[in-house]
Amino acid sequence: MSDTQALKRRAGESAANLVEDGMVVGLGTGSTAAEAIRALGDRVDAGLDIAGVPTSYQSRELAREAGVPLTTLADVDTLGIAIDGADQIVGADLVKGGGAAHAREKYVDAAAERFVVVADPSKTASVLDHPVPVEVLPDAKPVVADTVRNLGAEPSLREAERKDGPVVTDNGNLVLDCDFGELPNPGATALDLDAVPGIVEHGVFPSMADEVHVGTEDGVTVEY
Numbered sequence: 001m002s003d004t005q006a007l008k009r010r011a012g013e014s015a016a017n018l019v020e021d022g023m024v025v026g027l028g029t030g031s032t033a034a035e036a037i038r039a040l041g042d043r044v045d046a047g048l049d050i051a052g053v054p055t056s057y058q059s060r061e062l063a064r065e066a067g068v069p070l071t072t073l074a075d076v077d078t079l080g081i082a083i084d085g086a087d088q089i090v091g092a093d094l095v096k097g098g099g100a101a102h103a104r105e106k107y108v109d110a111a112a113e114r115f116v117v118v119a120d121p122s123k124t125a126s127v128l129d130h131p132v133p134v135e136v137l138p139d140a141k142p143v144v145a146d147t148v149r150n151l152g153a154e155p156s157l158r159e160a161e162r163k164d165g166p167v168v169t170d171n172g173n174l175v176l177d178c179d180f181g182e183l184p185n186p187g188a189t190a191l192d193l194d195a196v197p198g199i200v201e202h203g204v205f206p207s208m209a210d211e212v213h214v215g216t217e218d219g220v221t222v223e224y
């Protein structure tokens with residue numbers, strides 16, 4: 001395991017330890033949330049009684065492998081906690097969507113009574129400047145790209161790692177990574193993007209984190 005993955009594991013385990021018997025848990029996407037899902041699987045093996053709401057195909061399959069029982073948001077009254085990663089973190093403000101799962105992540109994380117972000121130290125920053133992933137309906141890509149340019153960003157279509165075509169989300173849509181430079185007012189940027197027809201969801205999560213668990217060489221720091 002790489003050094004960074006060990007830090008992600010610490011953060012994931014720390015968040016998984018917050019989960020109590022009877023809770024419904026939002027299961028985030030990405031390599032850090034995956035560590036939390038594996039840690040939850042270990043706790044289920046040891047007798048913890050929970051159900052998870054996955055935010056992606058990837059997190060659903062991992063939860064199945066790890067033995068975490070699954071449910072859906074539509075089938076529960078309350079979601080006690082959601083545990084998810086982030087691409088960049090400034091206080092409670094996040095940019096997410098590196099795994100193209102931010103549409104489901106946003107409504108699951110927002111529905112949780114306690115939204116816990118898990119990360120390694122490279123994710124924390126003093127100002128958000130990470131390109132914002134924007135999920136678009138495929139036919140709307142050109143008009144959304146123009147609108148986003150008018151908002152001051154440079155959009156680029158996310159390509160699959162194998163270079164055999166664009167990334168397609170679990171919802172059948174495309175992703176434009178929109179470079180705004182710095183985001184001094186993430187709430188305002190989120191509102192601008194919320195208003196663009198053809199955007200399904202974007203990766204600005206303003207004021208959403210309740211706490212941030214960062215794995216470090218010495219343990220875990222809990223921020224915000």
Ligand code: 5RP
Pocket residue numbers: 028029030031032033084085086087095096097098099100101102105
């Ligand atoms: C997926 C996400 C991820 O949580 C984010 O990209 C962080 O991933 P990782 O923990 O692998 O760095 O937003 O849409």
